[in-house]
Amino acid sequence: MQSKMFIGGEFVDALDGATIDVFDPHDGSLLASVAEAKEADIDRAVEAATAAKHGWARLAAADRGRLLLRLADAIEADADNLAMIETRDTGHPIRDTRNLDVMRTAATFRYFGGMADKFQGSVVPVEAGFLDYVTPEPLGVVGQIVPWNFPVMFCSWKMGPALAAGNTVVMKPAELTPMSALRIAELMAEVGFPAGVVNILPGYGNTAGQRIVEHPGIAKVSFTGSTPVGKSVARGAADTLKQVHLELGGKGANIVFEDANIPAAVGGTAFGIFHNQGQACIAASRLIIHESVVDEFLERFLALAASIKLGDPKDPTTEMGPLTSTMHRDRVLSYIEVAKSEGGEILLGGKAPSDPELANGCYIEPTVVRTDASSRVACEEVFGPFMTLHTFRTDGEALAIANSVDYGLGGGLWTNNLTRAHKIARELHAGMVWINSYKRVNPGSPFGGMGVSGYGREMGFEAMREYTEPKAIWVNIDAAIPPFYPRGA
Ligand code: NAD
Numbered sequence: 001m002q003s004k005m006f007i008g009g010e011f012v013d014a015l016d017g018a019t020i021d022v023f024d025p026h027d028g029s030l031l032a033s034v035a036e037a038k039e040a041d042i043d044r045a046v047e048a049a050t051a052a053k054h055g056w057a058r059l060a061a062a063d064r065g066r067l068l069l070r071l072a073d074a075i076e077a078d079a080d081n082l083a084m085i086e087t088r089d090t091g092h093p094i095r096d097t098r099n100l101d102v103m104r105t106a107a108t109f110r111y112f113g114g115m116a117d118k119f120q121g122s123v124v125p126v127e128a129g130f131l132d133y134v135t136p137e138p139l140g141v142v143g144q145i146v147p148w149n150f151p152v153m154f155c156s157w158k159m160g161p162a163l164a165a166g167n168t169v170v171m172k173p174a175e176l177t178p179m180s181a182l183r184i185a186e187l188m189a190e191v192g193f194p195a196g197v198v199n200i201l202p203g204y205g206n207t208a209g210q211r212i213v214e215h216p217g218i219a220k221v222s223f224t225g226s227t228p229v230g231k232s233v234a235r236g237a238a239d240t241l242k243q244v245h246l247e248l249g250g251k252g253a254n255i256v257f258e259d260a261n262i263p264a265a266v267g268g269t270a271f272g273i274f275h276n277q278g279q280a281c282i283a284a285s286r287l288i289i290h291e292s293v294v295d296e297f298l299e300r301f302l303a304l305a306a307s308i309k310l311g312d313p314k315d316p317t318t319e320m321g322p323l324t325s326t327m328h329r330d331r332v333l334s335y336i337e338v339a340k341s342e343g344g345e346i347l348l349g350g351k352a353p354s355d356p357e358l359a360n361g362c363y364i365e366p367t368v369v370r371t372d373a374s375s376r377v378a379c380e381e382v383f384g385p386f387m388t389l390h391t392f393r394t395d396g397e398a399l400a401i402a403n404s405v406d407y408g409l410g411g412g413l414w415t416n417n418l419t420r421a422h423k424i425a426r427e428l429h430a431g432m433v434w435i436n437s438y439k440r441v442n443p444g445s446p447f448g449g450m451g452v453s454g455y456g457r458e459m460g461f462e463a464m465r466e467y468t469e470p471k472a473i474w475v476n477i478d479a480a481i482p483p484f485y486p487r488g489a
Pocket of ligand 1 (some may be wrong): 145146147148149172173174175203204205206208209210213224225226227229230232233246247248249250280281282381383409448449453454
């Protein structure tokens with residue numbers, strides 16, 4: 001596994017030789033010691049990205065696209081290896097990293113590879129005699145900071161549109177999970193990305209991350225992570241008037257109405273909350289269900305959740321792996337204590353599994369808690385296999401519970417009533433809503449949140465707009481302009 005940082009087309013050690021130890025969350029063993037970027041390393045990377053930016057921006061868009069398409073092919077060819085790297089680093093089951101994360105990474109790079117020469121400007125009908133054309137210009141060097149929950153996928157969400165639009169990149173993976181991003185760097189070098197166009201530097205937030213936020217040579221910072229850190233990123237970027245894009249936390253509402261297809265809602269809800277051990281910003285963390293169907297739903301749901309196979313994520317039959325770090329496992333366990341202290345009723349799980357083979361790993365059983373919608377565990381992001389349950393009688397009550405948190409990222413609803421479905425979808429305070437489904441993502445569909453879930457969007461044309469700014473160029477063809485100061489004419 002690659003353990004050096006990628007700067008100016010080369011894999012190098014940190015200037016001061018520092019390293020970060022990266023652990024396997026299944027058994028706590030040391031996976032790798034990777035080069036740790038500090039401020040001076042970020043400065044080196046910004047220099048390399050600055051040197052590369054003009055050439056990259058002026059390359060034909062189709063040629064930038066071709067490199068992204070080649071990268072997508074290289075990722076698919078390397079899928080078994082890349083998926084295993086991701087599994088060992090994050091604890092995601094191999095069936096998911098192999099079939100979902102890595103495939104989606106390739107698909108997203110491919111989408112933006114195809115987009116590169118299709119994202120175009122416009123001609124504005126201005127006054128007679130003038131041609132006014134508007135081109136989407138890249139911003140220059142962009143900084144990208146990502147969390148540890150879907151590290152390989154986030155490489156494509158962030159770098160795909162930034163590179164397609166003609167920017168060069170300095171990206172910092174999370175200190176806990178840098179391995180797949182370094183493998184992507186190797187593949188980028190192999191398929192021929194010019195030196196300096198992409199620079200990938202593992203490091204901690206308060207050193208490397210902070211330097212990206214404050215560096216005067218960086219035009220924009222795109223940040224995915226927690227809401228408190230997102231706020232500090234916005235503050236830190238203000239001094240250099242950097243553009244900021246924030247993808248922050250969530251507390252997904254998942255509403256099941258009395259007319260829903262219950263078996264479908266049960267399956268969709270389980271995927272919504274337990275996939276990736278619940279470590280997803282769009283996780284279906286709050287089940288809001290009509291009181292007349294709660295018993296039927298719970299009977300099926302608790303049986304399904306109890307049947308989920310926890311275990312070594314490298315085993316292809318494992319359905320749920322460990323959480324990604326010991327610290328995070330302890331944080332989720334502490335929320336279970338909060339739930340109990342708030343009078344929550346633990347309907348399932350609520351503890352680490354008793355299997356001695358999992359004793360050294362960061363495992364938590366699928367957990368369901370019936371609790372008040374205003375309790376802390378129902379309002380704060382837990383980010384684990386932890387779902388709260390709330391019941392309602394009227395559509396208005398369901399909506400009020402759903403919209404009672406400050407977050408506004410993803411939300412879902414299950415009903416066979418067409419009018420109700422569209423009405424509730426429109427009223428939900430969320431950037432993404434799934435009707436009779438949950439947690440669908442696609443490179444073409446804008447991804448992002450409202451409220452304290454952040455601003456700006458990943459994916460689709462919206463992402464290309466994030467990484468460009470319109471430039472209006474006026475050409476006087478044959479305009480008759482009367483002199484403004486006639487006496488001097
Ligand atoms: P985090 O905010 O602690 O860290 C995210 C990244 O920011 C890491 O790379 C970290 O090193 C860096 N960082 C930390 N402090 C920094 C600072 N002061 N300046 C600059 N960078 C800094 O978040 P996390 O615990 O790694 O990830 C979980 C959070 O991410 C959850 O809140 C989750 O909802 C959110 N998330 C959001 C989305 C989305 O698209 N909206 C997607 C995935 C995860």
